[in-house]
Amino acid sequence: MNGTELRFCEELIRRVGKELLRHFHTFDPCATTAEMTERFQHVNDAAQDQLRMALAQHFPDYAWSDAEFDVSMQQQPEFEQPYWVADPIDGAVHFLNGVTMWASTLCLVKNGKAVVSFIYDPCRDELFTACAGQGAWRNGERIHASKKTDLSQSIAGTLYASSFPMNEEIGKQTAESVSRVMPEVFATRVLGAGSLQLAYVACGRLDGYWEYGTGLYDWLAGSLLVQEAGGRVTAASGEEFGWSSAGILASGTSLHPQLLKLIAA
Structure with missing residues (x-):
């Protein structure tokens, strides 16, 4: 991905995130889970459509994944050609109840690997970007893991x-x-969206992050950030991080073996 294409994606996810922030500031906390679901579908679908249409026009040869909520589709690459994985509102419970620490994420998968990723925090106006083999940045400044x-x-x-x-x-x-x-x-903290916590590992605000489960798409964007920032990423079991991973552990390289002993017990 060249510089012009990278800037297009950065501007796009910023634009979508800022529109979500406008909604965020107008919401009152949801009274019921049914209200949360209805509100989420309305706002999330609009943001997702905006991302998908803009990317389809600019990158017509790239596919789009609709498997955000279907873990069974995340066991292997979905397409032979490059494709986008997006989560407009990671940390939806926070977003829907007026709590910060939610983010918009976008990741390009090519040959079964995350090659470009973006994590945008509209509340702090912080955009984290990573390109495979080229490093990781926060608002244009190079970042490094702990x-x-x-x-x-x-x-x-x-x-x-x-x-x-x-x-x-x-x-x-x-x-x-x-x-x-x-x-x-x-200290141990539960700060909100998993993508943002991975971004915080990438820039040294957190020294490590772990999570169990099988939702690879929740971790793709952040895992590339950590790796490109010089950190280490494995499955929670210690095996190589990939399509069959059950969980994730991301940290600075020196602490990784120590944390792994604790979370893989």
Whole structure:
């Protein structure tokens, strides 16, 4: 992807994110989960359509994934040609209830690998960008993952999934892992959207992040950011991060083995 194409994508996701921010500032907290669902579908679908149409016009040879909510479609690459994976509102529960720490994400997959990714935080006007083999940036400034070596000085993040419907096994894994990690680090935080927490690992605000599950598309954009910022990314089990991964662990390279012992127990 050349510089002109990169800037087009950056401007597009900023534009979509700022329109979502306008909605965010006008919302009152939802009274029921049914109201949350209705509001989400209305706003998310409009943002997704805006992204899809603009990208189709500018990149007519690239496909578009509709598998954001279908984990069964995320077990292998969907298309032979390059294709886009987008999540206009990652951290939807926050977005729908007037809480910050939500983001818009966009990722280009080519030959089964994430090659370009964007994570935009409209509330802070921070755009994280990564290109395979070229590095990672925040608002145009190069970023780097944490170089800490002492686990007791580190700040780690994770994510509790929505409780309804709850995958009981993942909920149990997360709760038990927090009980193991918390005594060993300086602080453990659950900050919101997983994509933003991965972006924070990429720029050193968090020293590590882990999450269980099988939703690869939730992690693609952030995993490329961390790798291009000099961090390390594996499955939560320690295996190579990829299409069959059950969970993710992203951190600075020195802390990765120490965190892995705790979360893979």
